[in-house]
Amino acid sequence: MNIPNALTLSRFILIPVFLLCFFGGYVKTSFFILALAGLTDIADGHYARTHKQVTVVGSMLDPLADKLMMIAVIVSLLISGMIPWAAAGAMFIRDVGMIVGSAFFHFRGKKTVPANVLGKLTTVLYYLAILFIIFEVSFAITYLWFIIAFSFITSFVYVFQFNTLNRIKGE
Template structure:
């Protein structure tokens, strides 16, 4: 019997559970605690992948849970920042568009029984900088947060194109 409750899967589940908690804290004005929990969630994104690779704890559930937790985290916090008008609209729509594109293409890939497209170094860099920009923004450091968001945009766009090319090759090659 395959153990579905591996450490990486539990970490991904924890990341999903944290989403409404830090969103609520942020809306209630508890910015530092919200930023802390969001940062914990972001850091654990890298930890679960590391554990899965190092301890060979890959699972089909994990290949679904990890990107689901990633996209739900990014999309939910971006929607909140957009609603509260805390990040420039152009930034939010570019980043949100990329995240929705990758999320929907991952779902389509999964349902067609194809392998998920592994993230590239550029994609991981983009997500790391995005997590950092959001955490900085949640704490109210606006100038540095804006700078990070504008740094993320070109990396985000290039990584989306890179992802599209990899997905195209996976499906049509």
């Protein structure tokens, strides 16, 4: 256990805190819980890299914590009627696909692609979409659809990078 992994584990704890706030009627406060989770994500990655504390466990738990938080947010927004079913379904399919795909290939001994600039940008843009939705900005759902499309593009980039990385490894 090191500081980056402890920060990652704190994000798992923030998921039920987010849900309690959201469904307890503190929807705007729940966004700040989500933002705190995002800040711990930035902090753990930065600290791990600068202090050479990157671990295999952290590399697996970090994206899992991110995806589980996003799934909690998607389900919360859907249940509350703040986003349409189709948007929630698209977001859910992508995030679950990323979790299952990463785990499947990791346990088959394949190299997984670390987060890149496009993935990090997608996360920031999703957070912005959630901010717009929670604070009822008029174009929030249109913006969300744009980000969903962008997220699928970044997923295809990851798949391409994964194939390239594992083809080189296999040669």
